[in-house]
Amino acid sequence: MAMTMGELWTQVGSLMATLMFVWAIIQQYFPYQFRGHVQRYAHKLTGFLYPYITITFPEYTGERLRRSEAFSAIQNYLASRSSIRANRMRAEAVKDSKSLILSMDDNEEVIDEFEGVQIWWTSSKTTSKNPSVSYYPSNDERRFYKLTFHRRHRDTILGSFINHIMEQGKAVEQMNRQRKLYMNNAKNDWGHKSNWRHVPFEHPANFKTLAMDPKKKQEIINDLIKFKNGKEYYEKVGKAWKRGYLLYGPPGTGKSTMIAAMANFMEYDVYDLELTSVKDNSELKKLLIEVSNKAMIVIEDIDCSLDLTGQRKKKKKTEDEEETEEKKDPVKKAEKEEEKQSKVTLSGLLNFIDGIWSACGGERLIIFTTNHKEKLDEALIRRGRMDKHIEMPFCGFEAFKALSRNYLDVEWHDSYHKIGQLLEEAEMSPADVAENLMPKYEGETMDDCFKRLVEALEDAKEEAEKKKKAEEEAEAAKMAEKEKEKEKEKKSKDIEMKSNGIGGKEAKENGETEKDEKN
Ligand SMILES: Nc1ncnc2c1ncn2[C@@H]1O[C@H](COP(=O)(O)OP(=O)(O)OP(=O)(O)O)[C@@H](O)[C@H]1O
Numbered sequence: 001m002a003m004t005m006g007e008l009w010t011q012v013g014s015l016m017a018t019l020m021f022v023w024a025i026i027q028q029y030f031p032y033q034f035r036g037h038v039q040r041y042a043h044k045l046t047g048f049l050y051p052y053i054t055i056t057f058p059e060y061t062g063e064r065l066r067r068s069e070a071f072s073a074i075q076n077y078l079a080s081r082s083s084i085r086a087n088r089m090r091a092e093a094v095k096d097s098k099s100l101i102l103s104m105d106d107n108e109e110v111i112d113e114f115e116g117v118q119i120w121w122t123s124s125k126t127t128s129k130n131p132s133v134s135y136y137p138s139n140d141e142r143r144f145y146k147l148t149f150h151r152r153h154r155d156t157i158l159g160s161f162i163n164h165i166m167e168q169g170k171a172v173e174q175m176n177r178q179r180k181l182y183m184n185n186a187k188n189d190w191g192h193k194s195n196w197r198h199v200p201f202e203h204p205a206n207f208k209t210l211a212m213d214p215k216k217k218q219e220i221i222n223d224l225i226k227f228k229n230g231k232e233y234y235e236k237v238g239k240a241w242k243r244g245y246l247l248y249g250p251p252g253t254g255k256s257t258m259i260a261a262m263a264n265f266m267e268y269d270v271y272d273l274e275l276t277s278v279k280d281n282s283e284l285k286k287l288l289i290e291v292s293n294k295a296m297i298v299i300e301d302i303d304c305s306l307d308l309t310g311q312r313k314k315k316k317k318t319e320d321e322e323e324t325e326e327k328k329d330p331v332k333k334a335e336k337e338e339e340k341q342s343k344v345t346l347s348g349l350l351n352f353i354d355g356i357w358s359a360c361g362g363e364r365l366i367i368f369t370t371n372h373k374e375k376l377d378e379a380l381i382r383r384g385r386m387d388k389h390i391e392m393p394f395c396g397f398e399a400f401k402a403l404s405r406n407y408l409d410v411e412w413h414d415s416y417h418k419i420g421q422l423l424e425e426a427e428m429s430p431a432d433v434a435e436n437l438m439p440k441y442e443g444e445t446m447d448d449c450f451k452r453l454v455e456a457l458e459d460a461k462e463e464a465e466k467k468k469k470a471e472e473e474a475e476a477a478k479m480a481e482k483e484k485e486k487e488k489e490k491k492s493k494d495i496e497m498k499s500n501g502i503g504g505k506e507a508k509e510n511g512e513t514e515k516d517e518k519n
């Protein structure tokens, strides 16, 4: 019967112990010069008797005893391999991980397989005999994983298996990682080493509950997947691995919700950049350098962030007017102060998006949102900077259906036809539709919610009609005014021409008399 690995080890282990004991005695009697030769022969003999290779991965490495990346990767890799779970496991809360990591307990052994090659993993620990005082908790207890395989598979293991476990382990770590929402520190926020502060990112938005045209949604999902898997492609075409999205549309149409859904889908950290808190272009650059890979940099309401458009301040107010306004509204005053202090320019921002520094690090999405796309500088949103422009429109019928599925768990209702028609005529944001669909008190029925929505849509329709009528009237008045102006201009031109005509004749006559006199 074939010997199991455990039995083989027991036998080989006792043989090795005997050999080591004999070797320890022998080396006492050998002169120093011969000891190297004897050691070499001893290793050869061991290799002959024990055809397995072992690799040890200690938990802490280096002088400062940092937790080894390889150890963590193996821990995650083994935890993800359900087929090779050990009987005794230990659960650990690892820093930045959103769930407990289960790994095999000390002195456990599991069998793994890679490309038909059998591999043995053991987890052990050594305890130092001279415990010393240290800041590092595991200084006297060193854990390690040991990988054992037959020496005939050396190339497979060293060539591809080690890379495979590192990649797999890191991917699992990425999935288990507690994602973070970063925000840039205000200039006067002293005492922070980093320019970013963070909190756990726990937004529940996802593409399933995001209400929008399904085709458009799928297109965005496909675009994101292509980007995520596009490392080689970006390398091939010589482009930095980043992509810009511009989300535009009226308030409450789901731009911020879309950002959260994207971040959850991609499993990226989110860096919410408040441009008004950035002192100048060089501070902006510093912030960029600190952004990690697999991240999403978001600048919300880009048209309001800074005077990047040159058009934002529509009407110049007099200093007196501004002063009285600021006195009345302290928030406005604070905003004004911030604006005065921030010297980030359009070119600084363009550099931030696709300057040479933006390529330091990969797999990043840059997202801008705005309610007024037309106000933005063309250079800021051209393809290459903002590669994909996504319009978030008022609520359409498909988006409404998704919202009623989310909020009321319903696929169809008698009022759907009417609501569909009203949505075409009235302009209502998904935020308003959702608010009307949400039950307001215990026992409020689905019918009540739909009734409320129909009423709200009818009001909105009326409002939209009024607005349209007012706009048409204003347009007509403007046209009439223009016509009047034209008429007035024409009249004054006619008068001018008439008077010029007479004047011209006189001038001609005068000119001729002058000529005659000369002759
Ligand atoms: N398309 C949508 N799908 C699902 N929920 C939505 C959608 N649009 C809006 N909502 C709901 O309305 C609320 C407001 O939406 P959100 O903050 O995403 O709008 P916005 O477009 O970012 O608005 P603003 O331009 O004012 O920042 C969200 O909390 C969300 O619940």
Ligand SMILES: [Mg+2]
Pocket (backbone or CB within 6 Å): 255, 256, 257, 300, 369
């Ligand atoms: Mg928003």
